[in-house]
Amino acid sequence: MTARLFFLFLTLLGAKVQAQFQSEFSDIPRIDVHTHVANDIPAISRYFDVRNILLDQHAIDLAFWINLGDGDTPIIDLDTVLKAGKGRMSCAISDYTAHDGLMHSPSSLKGFMDQGFVGYKIWSGPWYRVLKNKEEGYPYVDDLAHEPTFAEMERIGMVGASIHVADPNGPWNDRGDWLTDPIEYWKEITAWHTVLTRHPDLKVVMAHSNWLICQDAQIDYLRYLLATFPNLNLDLAATFQYFYMVSHDNLRAFIIEWSDRILFGTDIGSWSDDAVTAERAQQYLRAFKILETSEIVNGGFFGGPEIQGLTLPREVLEKIYYKNALRIYPGVGEKMIKLGYQID
Ligand SMILES: [Zn+2]
Structure with missing residues (x-):
């Protein structure tokens, strides 16, 4: 290779690296509050591979x-999962069977908290994804069958961890x-x-975001919910692909206005192929770019379709990426301090 060609090669290589x-915001740690790796120890190690790629190539921490469990798979051996998470993971108990009756008894919840579970994930999506007939189970989340559970969570301060309605x-x-029946939707909401x-x-x-983020008027209803219920918070998991459906300026203003109550999440699961x-x-990079x-x-x-980035201010990103999570999930702040983060 001539010197000139070699210089061109270096220039192109440099351009690629620069690209x-x-x-x-490399100094802001990011907590993903909505993941479904459950007990899959090899997949947890792949989460660390993702972490390393983001850190090494994109200055993202x-x-x-x-970890919210996965479908019918709750977290069974908490200690083993936490060990695999090397101090970078907390776990929630989970229940994806609300339509058939919740799995955990109200009297068991305090024991789970004492063991170190940081919350209780409940899935109560559309009943027709689970039940053949409404009459066969508990179609809506306000069914009186669930009342003792919510009452006990409220009493002992157990966090509803990414409850899905x-x-x-x-x-x-x-x-x-997918974005279907508005009548069932509003019954659920x-x-x-x-x-x-x-x-x-x-x-x-x-x-x-309580699945109230696909129409501008839904965002106004979120404003009403957040203003009315001060203990209500939202995660952003799986919402990014729908941001094109609402006004960019409205969404941005909403996130800034309610940044004390919004948390980063993805809905990422497990995978077994290293190539993935x-x-x-x-x-992850796409989600971060949209926010930053x-x-x-x-x-x-x-x-999904193209999304216009939101250029959220630093103090908003800090809250969404980690500060709100530290406030809400017990013990996460202590774990972050142990990892060497300066948490103020
Ligand atoms: Zn999920």
Whole structure:
């Protein structure tokens, strides 16, 4: 290779390295409060591979995960999972069977908290994803069958960890297969409102921004819920791909206005193929770019249409990325301090 060609090669290489996105907020640790790795120890080690890619290539510190179990798989051996998490993971007990009756008895909840579980994940999505007939189970989250559970959580201060109510509901001309039935949707949302009214002291993070983030008027309803129920918080898991559906300025203003109550999350699960790990890092990268930059990002965490970045201010990002999580989930602050983070 001639010297000139070699110089060109170096220049191109330099351009490629420079093209790698570097976060302006490399000093802000990020906590993903919505993950589903459950008991999958090899997959937990792949979470660390994702962490290393983000740290080495993009100056992003993905510092900590809240593990919510996965579907029918609750976290069985807490100590083994925490050991695999090397001080960077906390776990919630989980229940994906609300429509058939919750798995954990109210009297057992305090014991789980004492063991070190940081919350209780409950899935109460559309009943028709689980039940053939409404009459066969408990279709809505405000069913009186669940009352003793919410009452006990409220009494002992157990966090509702990414409680899932409803599925997303798009505007009438953009519902597709997934963003469907507005009538069932509002029955589910109003049922959740009933739970909040009954239990104003219930400390809860709602999965997927309570699925009230796909229409501008839904965001106004979120403003109402947050103003009315001071213990209500929201995670952003799996919402990024829907940001195109609402006004960019409204969404940005909402997140800034309610930044004390919004937490970063993804809904990432397990994977067994190491070749997929780099793609998982890219998924995180897209979510971070949407929150931090003014770039047009090609898809949210789970893909989807182009999203205009929100350029959220530093103090908002700090709250969403970790400060709110430290306030809400017991013991996470202590673990972060042990890892060497300066938490103020
Ligand atoms: Zn989830």
